[in-house]
Amino acid sequence: MRRLRAIVASYVGVLLYASFIFFAAWKLVYWQALLYVAIALIGATLSNALVPRGSDITVERASHAAAGQTWDKRILGAYFLVSVVTFVIAGLDSGRFGWSGPVPLGVTIAGVVLMLLGQIIFAVAKRQNAFFSSTVRIQTERGHRICDTGLYRYVRHPGYLGMLISLLAFPLLINSYWAFVPTVVGAVLLLIRTVIEDRVLTEELPGYREYVARTRWRLIPAVF
Numbered sequence: 001m002r003r004l005r006a007i008v009a010s011y012v013g014v015l016l017y018a019s020f021i022f023f024a025a026w027k028l029v030y031w032q033a034l035l036y037v038a039i040a041l042i043g044a045t046l047s048n049a050l051v052p053r054g055s056d057i058t059v060e061r062a063s064h065a066a067a068g069q070t071w072d073k074r075i076l077g078a079y080f081l082v083s084v085v086t087f088v089i090a091g092l093d094s095g096r097f098g099w100s101g102p103v104p105l106g107v108t109i110a111g112v113v114l115m116l117l118g119q120i121i122f123a124v125a126k127r128q129n130a131f132f133s134s135t136v137r138i139q140t141e142r143g144h145r146i147c148d149t150g151l152y153r154y155v156r157h158p159g160y161l162g163m164l165i166s167l168l169a170f171p172l173l174i175n176s177y178w179a180f181v182p183t184v185v186g187a188v189l190l191l192i193r194t195v196i197e198d199r200v201l202t203e204e205l206p207g208y209r210e211y212v213a214r215t216r217w218r219l220i221p222a223v224f
Helices: 002-025 031-049 057-063 070-097 105-128 158-174 177-204 208-214
Strands: none
Touching: 002 031, 002 070, 031 070, 031 105, 031 158, 070 158, 070 177, 105 158, 158 177, 177 208
């Protein structure tokens, strides 16, 4: 039952976030926003469907969403506010005032492809790491250990990579170039979080220092 509630909550979260777009556009018949909702729901479905049988990760992520260290709560709070601003600007732009002007279909298609790619990477990273958490914490009660297989052989934070790709794809999909302004701020917040998270894990998770030595790159091989 707890797992079912967590799954339902993931879909409700998508719809609540999307409501900011529709509210700013002040209309429901708005194909860009509806397209985003469809892709986001597909992403939520992938994330839930790829969880290994018998895993409690969905419940764990939902039950500890409000946990975490002070610095992490501040970053996540700021990220939430930036996300709301991003959705509002997108709704005002592509849904009401058309500040970005006509957007080529190819831009929309690129946005869809990139967002799906980001969501697939996120879902696979979640499947491969039994300790994939919504907050930065050492899960001693679950025997926390390093994941260094699958995508984690190449980068230390593939989940964040998926989030960043989806984040940067959003303005393209929604047809709002102005949405890139807060989107870049959100991307910077995620990058800062990966850096601080690495420091915490290096200090507190046994074996992580050696993992960093083996897997040099945080997000993109040979780049970062």
